Amino acid sequence: MKSSLVRQALILAALALVPGFVEAIYFRDKISWQSPVPASEMVTAAQARAWGSNAIWVDARPDAEFASDHVPGAVSLNEDRWNELLPQVLAVWSPEKKVVVYCSSLSCNASREVARRLRKEAQLANVFVLKGGWEEWLKSKK
Amino acid sequence: MKTNIFAFSLSIVICVSAHAELKWDQTMVELHPAASDKQAVAHFKYQNTGTKPVRFKSVRASCGCTAAQSQKEEVPPGEKGEVTATFNIGERTGTQVKTVNVETDDPQHTTTVLTLKAVIPQQLEITPTFVFWGQGEAPKPKTIVVRAAKEFPVKHLKVTSSSPDFQTKVEETGNGQFKIDIEPKETSRQIASTLTIQPEDSQKIFYATARITNAPAIQ
Numbered sequence: 122m123k124s125s126l127v128r129q130a131l132i133l134a135a136l137a138l139v140p141g142f143v144e145a146i147y148f149r150d151k152i153s154w155q156s157p158v159p160a161s162e163m164v165t166a167a168q169a170r171a172w173g174s175n176a177i178w179v180d181a182r183p184d185a186e187f188a189s190d191h192v193p194g195a196v197s198l199n200e201d202r203w204n205e206l207l208p209q210v211l212a213v214w215s216p217e218k219k220v221v222v223y224c225s226s227l228s229c230n231a232s233r234e235v236a237r238r239l240r241k242e243a244q245l246a247n248v249f250v251l252k253g254g255w256e257e258w259l260k261s262k263k
Numbered sequence: 264m265k266t267n268i269f270a271f272s273l274s275i276v277i278c279v280s281a282h283a284e285l286k287w288d289q290t291m292v293e294l295h296p297a298a299s300d301k302q303a304v305a306h307f308k309y310q311n312t313g314t315k316p317v318r319f320k321s322v323r324a325s326c327g328c329t330a331a332q333s334q335k336e337e338v339p340p341g342e343k344g345e346v347t348a349t350f351n352i353g354e355r356t357g358t359q360v361k362t363v364n365v366e367t368d369d370p371q372h373t374t375t376v377l378t379l380k381a382v383i384p385q386q387l388e389i390t391p392t393f394v395f396w397g398q399g400e401a402p403k404p405k406t407i408v409v410r411a412a413k414e415f416p417v418k419h420l421k422v423t424s425s426s427p428d429f430q431t432k433v434e435e436t437g438n439g440q441f442k443i444d445i446e447p448k449e450t451s452r453q454i455a456s457t458l459t460i461q462p463e464d465s466q467k468i469f470y471a472t473a474r475i476t477n478a479p480a481i482q
Binding site for chain 1: 326327328351353354355356389390391392393395397455457469470472474476477478
């Protein structure tokens with residue numbers, strides 16, 4: 122009786138794995154939003170604040186959210202108007218500076234995408250994504 | 264043993280029939296917008312295959328660049344409908360994946376995640392899009408490489424500098440690839456230029472930036 126129950130439990134567990142395998146095969150190409158950002162490319166609000174004037178804060182949220190409020194001195198760079206906004210970031214950038222990109226829970230993975238493009242397309246070094254984004258920065262202000 | 268297998272099969276049948284009220288044709292849509300498209304719209308079709316009406320509690324996109332809406336608030340048994348997700352492409356590139364969370368009052372299936380995958384064509388790949396010199400650095404030319412996608416053959420590139428302080432030279436290197444050499448006239452002061460890069464016979468303009476930074480030259 123016991124061995125029969127164990128066997129059935131194993132069969133159920135094996136069946137439960139099937140959809141997981143199917144999904145893994147279907148989404149086999151790596152999608153950036155699913156890949157976690159390496160820890161070395163993330164920065165906490167406290168660390169970024171400690172960089173002081175050596176940090177350039179880049180706001181990856183949509184225009185309306187940036188207009189409503191943002192980190193003091195932050196520069197707006199979102200993918201809706203990438204070509205128009207990018208020169209503003211490059212104008213304040215210099216090789217010794219660290220770039221801290223943030224978004225909010227409403228703008229999902231925008232900071233990762235903006236950071237990725239700054240590294241890959243503009244080939245900037247020292248580009249970091251703010252852990253917890255705008256909400257975390259607000260908390261750290263208190 | 265026979266009783267156990269029967270009970271197991273019965274439970275599977277019950278579970279499957281209980282889940283089957285709002286049946287989606289597909290929960291993932293892959294779109295291939297044209298290079299000139301401003302938006303990509305995904306249609307997620309469904310049918311209420313159950314015996315009770317299903318009410319939508321919320322239809323929310325994962326981020327601000329995507330708007331999602333349902334045709335109706337309540338779906339009577341047997342009726343069909345769709346949820347549309349409109350993704351604003353903006354100046355995004357590459358493969359973009361956005362999700363829509365659909366919540367219904369179906370107790371067996373309260374949340375469904377719909378996925379929109381948009382593969383945005385990239386006519387030109389420009390590497391890097393930014394070149395810079397330190398102040399006082401030798402004003403030697405720096406190179407930007409432009410690769411045209413196979414589906415967008417480019418014969419000639421027109422490159423214009425917004426500042427006369429930078430000179431540009433374009434050279435075709437074959438296989439749809441070009442080399443742009445940018446040379447500043449001097450590096451003693453902070454200056455910048457926006458380079459507009461336009462393939463012949465195309466309305467689309469691409470950009471790169473050249474700048475003399477205030478950082479000391481790296482020798």
